Amino acid sequence: MYSVGEIISTHRKKKGLHQQDLADELAKEGIKISSKAVSSWERNLAEPSVSVYYKVCQILDITNMYEAYFGVNPVAPAADPFSSLSNEGREKAMDYINLLHASGMYEKQSAKIIPFRSIDIFENAVSAGTGNFLVDGPRETVCIDESILPEGTTFGVRISGDSMEPEFHNGQIAWVLQQEAVANGEIGIFALNGEAYIKKLKDDKDGIFLISLNKKYEPIRVGENDRLDIFGKVLGKCDSSEITRHSR
Numbered sequence: 001m002y003s004v005g006e007i008i009s010t011h012r013k014k015k016g017l018h019q020q021d022l023a024d025e026l027a028k029e030g031i032k033i034s035s036k037a038v039s040s041w042e043r044n045l046a047e048p049s050v051s052v053y054y055k056v057c058q059i060l061d062i063t064n065m066y067e068a069y070f071g072v073n074p075v076a077p078a079a080d081p082f083s084s085l086s087n088e089g090r091e092k093a094m095d096y097i098n099l100l101h102a103s104g105m106y107e108k109q110s111a112k113i114i115p116f117r118s119i120d121i122f123e124n125a126v127s128a129g130t131g132n133f134l135v136d137g138p139r140e141t142v143c144i145d146e147s148i149l150p151e152g153t154t155f156g157v158r159i160s161g162d163s164m165e166p167e168f169h170n171g172q173i174a175w176v177l178q179q180e181a182v183a184n185g186e187i188g189i190f191a192l193n194g195e196a197y198i199k200k201l202k203d204d205k206d207g208i209f210l211i212s213l214n215k216k217y218e219p220i221r222v223g224e225n226d227r228l229d230i231f232g233k234v235l236g237k238c239d240s241s242e243i244t245r246h247s248r
Contacts, residue, residue: 011062012060019038115145118141120139120156121157148242152177154176154178155178156174158173159174159237165213166214174189188233209222
């Protein structure tokens with residue numbers, strides 16, 4: 001094992017530098033060190049700080065700290081494969097390494113952690129029902145990859161029929177943020193007099209209507225004596241096959 005002083009002295013002499021030369025090179029890096037300080041290092045009367053020693057290693061071309069401190073293990077190969085190469089050889093090796101990185105074919109693959117969460121999917125939310133489906137309706141609880149859920153999703157409902165085509169199709173899952181109100185023009189899950197729907201809300205001077213996206217269906221007017229319950233705002237959708245593929 002070699003001391004810091006021995007390492008600096010040996011590699012300085014290999015470079016053909018005097019102690020003052022090393023001090024001058026350090027000065028170019030913004031480190032003001034006298035030749036007497038370098039002499040103190042080499043005689044092991046003092047040691048440079050880590051940051052200064054790092055600059056010394058750069059100046060003296062010390063690339064393998066393990067080998068510099070402990071020498072080459074005569075049994076095991078050198079820890080640094082660059083140690084036996086000339087400067088030109090090192091540059092060529094780095095060029096090849098950079099090409100490997102640039103290709104993207106040889107990068108280390110890190111394990112992908114998929115976050116899962118349990119979520120309820122209600123079956124009767126958009127067909128005739130009691131209006132109390134969040135409590136009483138049939139449901140399926142799935143453990144699903146969160147990446148396919150829109151942010152804020154509280155539950156899912158299975159769509160029945162074609163009244164919301166072309167945006168929503170029969171059998172798809174609509175993802176819903178549970179809340180007691182939706183804004184004019186937003187799509188939500190509603191129960192009107194016990195009948196559950198997925199519709200767009202229209203609320204203007206002409207009254208309140210539940211609007212189908214499919215033009216063959218007339219708007220449903222909400223009368224003064226009607227009971228309208230709002231279960232939430234629709235955030236997105238997915239096909240049933242995605243549920244199967246991303247659940248566990």
